[in-house]
Amino acid sequence: MLRHVRASVVILLLMTVILGLVYPLAMVGIAGAAFPGQSAGSLIEKDGKVVGSSLIGQSFTADTYFHGRPSATGDGPYNGASSGGSNLAPTSRALIERVREDAGKLGKGVPVDLVTTSGSGLDPHVSPAAASWQIARVAKARNMSDTELQRLVAQHTDGRAFGLLGEPRVNVLQLNLALDALAKR
Amino acid sequence: MTFNGWVQIALFVAVVLLLTRPLGGYLDNVMAGRRTLLSPVLVPVERGFYRLAGIDPAEEQSWWVYARAMIVFHIAGFVLLYLLLRLQDLLPLNPQGMAAVLPDLAGNTAISFLTNTNWQNYGGESTMSYLSQMAGLAVQNFLSAATGIALAVALVRGFARAEAKGIGNFWADLVRITLYVLLPLCILLTVFFVWQGVPQNLGGYVEATTLEGARQKIAQGPVASQLSIKMLGTNGGGFFNANSAHPYENPTALSNLVQMLAIFAIGAALTNVFGRAVGDERQGWAILSAMGVLFLAGVFVAYWAEAGGNPLVAALGVDTTAGNMEGKEVRFGAPLSALFAVITTAASCGAVNAMHDSFMPLGGMIPLINILLGEVVIGGVGAGLYGMLLFAILAIFLAGLMVGRTPEYVGKKIEAREVKFTMLAILCLPLAILGFASVATVVPAGLAGPPNAGPHGFSEILYAFTSAAGNNGSAFAGLAGNTLFYNATLAVAMMVGRFAVIIPMLAVAGTLAAKRKAAASVGTFPTHGALFVGLLVGAVLIVGGLTFLPALALGPIAEHFALLAGTLF
Numbered sequence: 001m002l003r004h005v006r007a008s009v010v011i012l013l014l015m016t017v018i019l020g021l022v023y024p025l026a027m028v029g030i031a032g033a034a035f036p037g038q039s040a041g042s043l044i045e046k047d048g049k050v051v052g053s054s055l056i057g058q059s060f061t062a063d064t065y066f067h068g069r070p071s072a073t074g075d076g077p078y079n080g081a082s083s084g085g086s087n088l089a090p091t092s093r094a095l096i097e098r099v100r101e102d103a104g105k106l107g108k109g110v111p112v113d114l115v116t117t118s119g120s121g122l123d124p125h126v127s128p129a130a131a132s133w134q135i136a137r138v139a140k141a142r143n144m145s146d147t148e149l150q151r152l153v154a155q156h157t158d159g160r161a162f163g164l165l166g167e168p169r170v171n172v173l174q175l176n177l178a179l180d181a182l183a184k185r
Numbered sequence: 186m187t188f189n190g191w192v193q194i195a196l197f198v199a200v201v202l203l204l205t206r207p208l209g210g211y212l213d214n215v216m217a218g219r220r221t222l223l224s225p226v227l228v229p230v231e232r233g234f235y236r237l238a239g240i241d242p243a244e245e246q247s248w249w250v251y252a253r254a255m256i257v258f259h260i261a262g263f264v265l266l267y268l269l270l271r272l273q274d275l276l277p278l279n280p281q282g283m284a285a286v287l288p289d290l291a292g293n294t295a296i297s298f299l300t301n302t303n304w305q306n307y308g309g310e311s312t313m314s315y316l317s318q319m320a321g322l323a324v325q326n327f328l329s330a331a332t333g334i335a336l337a338v339a340l341v342r343g344f345a346r347a348e349a350k351g352i353g354n355f356w357a358d359l360v361r362i363t364l365y366v367l368l369p370l371c372i373l374l375t376v377f378f379v380w381q382g383v384p385q386n387l388g389g390y391v392e393a394t395t396l397e398g399a400r401q402k403i404a405q406g407p408v409a410s411q412l413s414i415k416m417l418g419t420n421g422g423g424f425f426n427a428n429s430a431h432p433y434e435n436p437t438a439l440s441n442l443v444q445m446l447a448i449f450a451i452g453a454a455l456t457n458v459f460g461r462a463v464g465d466e467r468q469g470w471a472i473l474s475a476m477g478v479l480f481l482a483g484v485f486v487a488y489w490a491e492a493g494g495n496p497l498v499a500a501l502g503v504d505t506t507a508g509n510m511e512g513k514e515v516r517f518g519a520p521l522s523a524l525f526a527v528i529t530t531a532a533s534c535g536a537v538n539a540m541h542d543s544f545m546p547l548g549g550m551i552p553l554i555n556i557l558l559g560e561v562v563i564g565g566v567g568a569g570l571y572g573m574l575l576f577a578i579l580a581i582f583l584a585g586l587m588v589g590r591t592p593e594y595v596g597k598k599i600e601a602r603e604v605k606f607t608m609l610a611i612l613c614l615p616l617a618i619l620g621f622a623s624v625a626t627v628v629p630a631g632l633a634g635p636p637n638a639g640p641h642g643f644s645e646i647l648y649a650f651t652s653a654a655g656n657n658g659s660a661f662a663g664l665a666g667n668t669l670f671y672n673a674t675l676a677v678a679m680m681v682g683r684f685a686v687i688i689p690m691l692a693v694a695g696t697l698a699a700k701r702k703a704a705a706s707v708g709t710f711p712t713h714g715a716l717f718v719g720l721l722v723g724a725v726l727i728v729g730g731l732t733f734l735p736a737l738a739l740g741p742i743a744e745h746f747a748l749l750a751g752t753l754f
Contacts, residue, residue: 003239004254007356008261010238012328015363016265019327020320023368024385024410027375031385031409034376041384041391041405041433050393055382055432056403058395065396069515074311080403081390082311083427085512085540087663089641090495091744093753095511095543100501108502112494115503116511119430119522119540125515127507165193166438167507167518176396 044173052173056080057124060176063141066126066134068172069113070102073121085119106133125169128157142183152178186492190520194484197442197524198477201449205473206466208450209457215365216338216358216458218242227364234360242360245351248695251339252688254355255332259299262325266295269321270313279314280389286312293672298322300683301329301565303415303422303535303658304649304675306667310404310425315387322422323411327371330418331362333567336687337455340571343694344595345462347702352694366451367417374413374447382436383409408433416447419565421535421658429525429538430514441521441538448534452563455570463595467713472573475721479562480531483551487523490548497751509548512540523548526659530555533565535658542637542645542661546748549661550741553648556655557737558729559614565656571690573721578607578693580717580724584710593709596702603696606689613685615732617654617678622647622736630670636663639754640747644740649675654682 031039042054052058057068059078074082088095102115111129135149156175160166214221235242246254269276270291274284286294290306297304303326309318335358342352379385384405391403408424412434415422429435429444453473460469491513494505508519517525522539529536530552541549555562561573577594582604585592592599625631625646634649635642645661652659653675660666666675711717747754 001253001257004257005261007238007240007254008258011234011356011360012258012261012265014234014237015328016320016324019363019368019414020324023371024319024323024407027372027379027410028385028387028407030376031379035379038382039379039385039409040388041386041403042382042436043391043393043403050391052393052395052401053391053403053433055436056401057432058393058397058401059399060397062397074308078401080393080401082308083404083425083431084308085427085430085543085662087540087542087636087661088511089637089639089744089754090497090509090511090543090545091639091641091748091752091754092637096497096501096753099498099503103501103503109504110502112498112503112505112507112510113515115498116513118510118514119512119538120425120427120432120514122427122432123514123516124432127515129504160189161438164189164196165442166516166521169515173396180396 044177046177054171054174055124057122058173060172063137065176065179066131066138066172068126069123070115070117071121072117078122080122083120083122085121086117124171124173126172128153128168128170131170131175138179142179152182186488187520190488190492193520194488194524197445200446201453204446204450205453205457208454209461209469212366212451212454213458213461215361218361221365223365223369231360231364238356240356242354242357244354246354247350248352248691251352251355252691255336255687258359262299262328263295266298266321266325267291269317270294273314273317276314276316278316278319278387280387281314283312283314289669289672290667293676296676296679297658298325298420298422299329300656300679301333301418301420301533301568302653302656302679303420304653304660304679305422305658306672308426309423310406315406318411318424319407323414326411326414326418326420326422327363327367328359330414330420330566331359331367333565334362334366334451334455335359335567336691337567337570338458340574340690340694341459341462343697344459344597346698347700349698352691352698367414370417371410371413374417374443375409377443378409378412378440381440382433383412383440384433385409413447415536416444416534417451419448419452419532419534421529423536429536430540432514435538438516438521441517441525444536445525445528448528448532448536449563451566452532452569455567459570459574465595465713468595471713471718472577475718476562476573478718478722479558479725480527483527483531483555483562484524487527487548487551488520490545491519491523493545495545497748509545512543514539526552527555529659530657531560531562531564533560533568533655533657535652537659540662541659542663546741546745549644550737552659553644553651553741554729554737556651556657557618557733558725559611560655560657561725568656572686575607575610575690575693576725577712577721578603579611579728580721581710581712583724584720590708593703594712596705597697597700598703603693606693610686610689611728613681614654617681618650619736621650621674621678625650625674628670630668633668634664634666634671636665637754640740640743641754644744647736647740650678653678656682
């Protein structure tokens with residue numbers, strides 16, 4: 001039995017050093033050198049200030065911006081330090097009441113992703129249909145033409161990887177950044 | 186359901202099948218101690234381990250010595266992990282100043298990661314320091330996975346050997362699997378995941394100023410290195426609370442594909458290791474086929490349910506052609522969310538890329554059934570193969586009863602002792618699941634857990650104990666599990682699910698190894714054909730179905746009919 005104890009303790013400590021310190025720290029170094037942007041969190045800077053991450057959705061409420069999906073993160077929507085979903089059942093009264101209210105505001109035929117919360121609560125994307133759904137509102141608020149915005153949404157629509165994997169989507173933060181850039185010109 | 190969805194599913198299956206044989210060959214070489222590509226670098230490291238630990242890697246252990254070594258190793262692992270979590274506020278690499286983890290949560294978490302369950306009664310980014318994640322949780326991700334593979338290989342040796350006293354050396358198995366298989370693959374995966382956008386840094390959480398001028402705090406950390414072993418080791422414990430639904434933990438459809446492959450790769454390859462060990466690779470393919478039948482059936486139902494969308498939402502004038510999107514990410518949509526859910530519960534991974542709690546009743550029932558059946562569809566690394574081989578023993582025993590002949594499997598006579606131990610291992614799971622779930626549905630502390638009312642609330646409780654006893658770790662995550670009641674009962678369920686299966690399984694390995702090889706005769710039931718596959722699938726479904734149908738009727742099935750009737754809770 002004592003032999004087992006010695007083997008256990010020695011192997012556990014050696015493994016903790018190799019797997020728990022050397023491996024992750026070496027990967028921090030290698031990843032930082034090879035992919036500095038990604039390893040640091042794909043942050044987006046504007047005028048020297050971090051305005052968000054291209055992978056992390058953020059809350060948009062103004063009419064002048066395209067909106068992302070509802071978010072169920074802890075302590076308010078799009079909390080990047082407390083991810084999570086609503087975990088409401090399909091038969092939940094709370095879910096159906098929430099959808100009824102949101103769908104009532106957005107109108108009949110609204111794409112489902114605009115009235116449902118994502119699993120992470122930080123979904124950076126909406127479907128192309130959900131982006132198109134908002135064009136009329138943004139165009140009116142910004143005094144722009146629908147066609148101009150349609151072109152912008154089309155430019156920011158990512159297709160499936162290799163035409164096969166995943167779903168077509170629009171990154172809301174990047175679309176809104178492009179919108180701001182367009183307005184400045 | 187769309188054509189594109191099915192093409193993605195077919196692509197995944199094809200790649201798993203392509204990987205099975207090469208990876209199986211490599212695993213076989215490693216476990217037999219033969220030279221491999223990595224030997225020049227790793228042999229000295231391996232020797233260093235043995236010298237310091239005072240181990241002779243060639244020493245054969247009986248099943249009981251093997252089991253004891255494993256148990257002592259688990260106890261040491263528990264102590265270290267528990268201390269790390271309790272003391273994380275005093276230790277370095279804690280830029281967010283996370284407080285010490287409270288005793289009941291630390292105990293539950295330590296057992297959870299030791300048993301390869303990775304049930305999480307906490308949110309990673311709001312609870313754990315970087316040191317706890319890296320040096321505590323991720324280390325156990327490696328070691329519990331290596332233990333699982335070691336145990337499966339020990340059982341395979343039981344079938345392969347004749348008149349042998351030992352079933353291998355636990356320490357050598359553990360060290361070899363970790364160094365030669367898990368670590369190198371994880372290094373490759375980490376680089377890939379960072380390329381796809383997964384962070385790998387030690388900086389504090391970033392404060393961003395959003396376009397609308399609000400402050401947004403964005404969690405960071407050494408995510409990619411932990412993500413790799415979480416998938417490859419079928420552990421499933423997320424770095425972040427949202428697990429692989431979090432865009433940092435699964436940024437693209439490509440990272441999603443590789444994560445799904447990482448879950449199944451080793452488990453599928455182990456069936457090939459089994460085939461090679463018993464001298465007939467067809468035996469391995471037969472086991473894999475039985476797994477494949479159950480897998481595809483699950484994918485079909487889950488995808489159908491999720492792609493159909495929620496009729497109660499559609500009734501409010503919402504366009505639900507994209508399916509049921511509550512709890513799902515746009516980049517994955519219904520098909521990849523359903524596929525991931527089936528994979529993660531078929532294997533005992535438990536990582537999620539969508540919230541199972543918000544799945545349609547029948548869509549959410551599939552993950553539940555997968556775990557209830559014992560996660561024998563590919564299964565956890567190692568655990569899936571030994572689980573399925575136990576069912577194979579049962580199936581062959583039933584076939585023997587039908588024709589009145591002593592059953593044989595891959596050259597070994599299956600006798601009373603093996604069947605008794607097999608049944609013991611198989612019965613412990615329903616005992617833990619149904620026992621604890623019944624208690625939780627009558628005591629106030631248990632009833633306080635589920636946030637949803639009606640049958641779905643029952644499903645949430647049932648899922649929790651199923652996931653714990655099945656060492657899966659996925660959840661109907663709404664359940665408020667961080668209470669003394671759930672921390673304690675789930676921890677016990679996790680231990681029962683791990684050790685009450687492993688120890689009888691090792692006993693079977695030991696008695697099988699000691700047996701003589703029986704020569705195949707014309708009366709031997711061939712175990713590499715479609716008839717055996719059918720029998721095996723039947724055994725899994727009948728045992729699982731008879732045991733759990735009443736519980737499923739009270740939960741997801743009742744909720745399904747309530748939904749059709751438009752009833753809300």
